[in-house]
Amino acid sequence: MNTLSKIESALPLPVTVDDILAARARISGAIVRTPTLTSKTLSHMLGAKVYLKFENLQFTAAYKERGALNRLLLLDDAARDKGVIAASAGNHAQGLAYHGARLGLPVTIVMPRTTPTVKVMQTEGHGATVVLHGETFDDAYAHARTLEVERGLTFVHPFDEPDIIAGQGTVALEMLEDAPDIDTLAIPIGGGGLFSGMGTAARAMKPDMRLIGIQAELYPSMYDYIKDADLPCSGDTLAEGIAVKEPGQLTRRFVERLANDVVLVSERSLEQAVSLLLQIEKTVVEGAGAAGLAAMLSHREMFAGRTVGLVLCGGNIDTRLLANVLLRDLARSGRLARLRIRLQDRPGALYHVARIFDEQQVNILELAHQRIFTNLPVKGLSLDVECETRDGEHLDRLIVALREASYDVSPIEVA
Numbered sequence: 001m002n003t004l005s006k007i008e009s010a011l012p013l014p015v016t017v018d019d020i021l022a023a024r025a026r027i028s029g030a031i032v033r034t035p036t037l038t039s040k041t042l043s044h045m046l047g048a049k050v051y052l053k054f055e056n057l058q059f060t061a062a063y064k065e066r067g068a069l070n071r072l073l074l075l076d077d078a079a080r081d082k083g084v085i086a087a088s089a090g091n092h093a094q095g096l097a098y099h100g101a102r103l104g105l106p107v108t109i110v111m112p113r114t115t116p117t118v119k120v121m122q123t124e125g126h127g128a129t130v131v132l133h134g135e136t137f138d139d140a141y142a143h144a145r146t147l148e149v150e151r152g153l154t155f156v157h158p159f160d161e162p163d164i165i166a167g168q169g170t171v172a173l174e175m176l177e178d179a180p181d182i183d184t185l186a187i188p189i190g191g192g193g194l195f196s197g198m199g200t201a202a203r204a205m206k207p208d209m210r211l212i213g214i215q216a217e218l219y220p221s222m223y224d225y226i227k228d229a230d231l232p233c234s235g236d237t238l239a240e241g242i243a244v245k246e247p248g249q250l251t252r253r254f255v256e257r258l259a260n261d262v263v264l265v266s267e268r269s270l271e272q273a274v275s276l277l278l279q280i281e282k283t284v285v286e287g288a289g290a291a292g293l294a295a296m297l298s299h300r301e302m303f304a305g306r307t308v309g310l311v312l313c314g315g316n317i318d319t320r321l322l323a324n325v326l327l328r329d330l331a332r333s334g335r336l337a338r339l340r341i342r343l344q345d346r347p348g349a350l351y352h353v354a355r356i357f358d359e360q361q362v363n364i365l366e367l368a369h370q371r372i373f374t375n376l377p378v379k380g381l382s383l384d385v386e387c388e389t390r391d392g393e394h395l396d397r398l399i400v401a402l403r404e405a406s407y408d409v410s411p412i413e414v415a
Contacts, residue, residue, distance in 0.1 A: 013254055014162045017204035020169035020197060023070040027167060030099070031066055032058050036178035036309070041280045046296050049307040051179045053171060056285055056315030060098050060126070062091035062241075063171055063313045064158070067193060069099045070167030071156050080105050085153040087137065087144040089115040090241055091314050092158035093123045101127030108153065110144040112136055118318070159193030160248030169197025175309050176205050182309040184210040186292035189222045189262065190242030192251025194313060199258035212302065213255060213262035214291040215242060216270065222247040222255055223262045238270045238325070241288030241314055263302070265294040272297060274322070275329035277312065286317040331414040334392030336365075339399070341383045342408035353383065356405055360398045363388040384412070 034054045042050040055063040072084065083106030086096055093109045100107035107128040111120060114135055124130050133143040148155045157164060171194070176182060185202055187195045195213050202209040215223050218235035225247055233245045247255070255262065273290035277283055292310035296303050330336035343349045350367075357364055366386040389395045395411075402409045 011253075013200065013257060014250065015165045015169070015197065015200055015254075017169075017201055019162070019166040020173060020201045023066075023163075023166040024170045024173055026073050027066060027069045027170065030069055030102070031170075033174060034058065036175050038179075039281060042276070042293070042296075046300060046303065048296070048303045048305060049181075050296070051175070051182055051307070051309045052281065052283075053175050053309060053311045054283065055171065056283060056289055056312045058095075060091065060094040061315040062095060062289075063168060063194065063311065064091040065095035065099060066170050067159075067161075067164035067167030067197070068092065068095040068156065071161065071163040072096070072099055072103060072105060074163050075105075075154060079154045082152050082154070083107060084156045085110065085144050085148050085151070086156045086158065087111075087141040088158055089119055089137065089140070091316060093119075093128065094126055094316075096156060097123050097126035097128035108144075108147065108151075110140045110147065112140045116318070157248075159191030159196075160250045162250070165193050165197045165200070165251070165254070167197065168194045169201040171311060172198035172201035173205075175311075176202060179307075179309065181307050182206075183208070184212065184303060184306045184308045186212045186214055186295050186303070186308060186310055188239070188242050188288050188291040188311070188313055189213040189215050189247075189255065190219075190244040190288065191248045192222055192255050193248070194311070195259070196251045196254035198311070199254060203258060210260050210306070211258055212295065213259050214295045215262060215264055216287075216291070217264045217266050219243045219245065220264055221245055222252065223264055225252050226256060226259065226262050238267055238274070238287030238321075239291055241286055241316075242291060261302070263295055263299055265291055265298050269294040269298045271325045271328060272332075274317070274325050278322075278326065283312065284315045284317065284322065285312045286314045289314045328414050334395040335389055336386070337389060337395050338384055338386045338412040339402075340410050340412055341385060341402065343381050343383050345381045349381075350383070352405075353385075353402070353407065356401050356407075357385070357387065357398070360394075360401055362394070362398050 034057045036053045039050045058065050085108040087110045089111045097107050109128045110131045113132045189195050199211050216237045216239040218237040219233045220231045221233050237243050270287045273293035277285050289312045364387050368384040370382040
């Protein structure tokens, strides 16, 4: 640890539970007090008592409203008149835009030109002025800081400000009031604002609270800092809400001081968690919102026998992406499959294969023949069959039946 780090670690943290309590009083009535409910099915599945905090039920479907509103309410009159600016392509933009419009306060959001149109439209729909600039978030951020100076606007950081952290900490106050038996919190970390606020509140209410930070494997920025590692930060993650390349200068101090551990979760576990929450709890979450459950699926021994609080921190997921996640989960569980079957190109060949599917009570969804682009002899063909089964064992029985009928069959796996 260098000299500056030693000095920072000795300084008191700039947000206390009193700040968080004040933030709760300030934003009360304008923020949904979302429920904290036990999931009996997930508890049984994971060998722990699991509580879920449904922050995806906020008006903009994410917890980010809390910090944004707290920050806006603390502005002086001059700053309110000129307005605020932020760089964001996600939930921070929408939370700031919605509450800015509600308070009659001008909001400008700078987004990369690559931002999906739906996110631009949603942010504009909440009353913000959207400026598209650059190809990356870093480009947008730099431009926002330039406009801040040129126009005399107040910059509102998505995570690295005390007022933002205090607002996010109100999530933990509500959780522990509703479920005081929680002894472990699994909190997603992108920039670290949610962890910083929740961790501060939780430790003040229950000093022995176990705090676990969760990051996506593709973006382990805070993990790298805490563990003194050097894993790369890049890639297309399902959890884009926590895809942050550089942790906050302020929030890293909170995480370093408060976290019992920071763990990573794979893309596959994130997909599984999103799917399980929809199937079991009938609730839609984005990848970041499922990170806590993904951690419990990936690191079961860490949470076994404990009473765990998970924050479903956001529900803004593209519907087409959600459909793909659900279909991939069906494929991995064996309920949806694609089989490649080698046939001889002769009359009745398809009929005989279909008869086996009928005998095994497997529903055929789609067929695709391939005669040209194949390495089979000219009188052979490849048949891809997309089918629906009850579960993995049902699929295995189908494959055995096909092979017993002398068919060369192989499943096409999902990554």
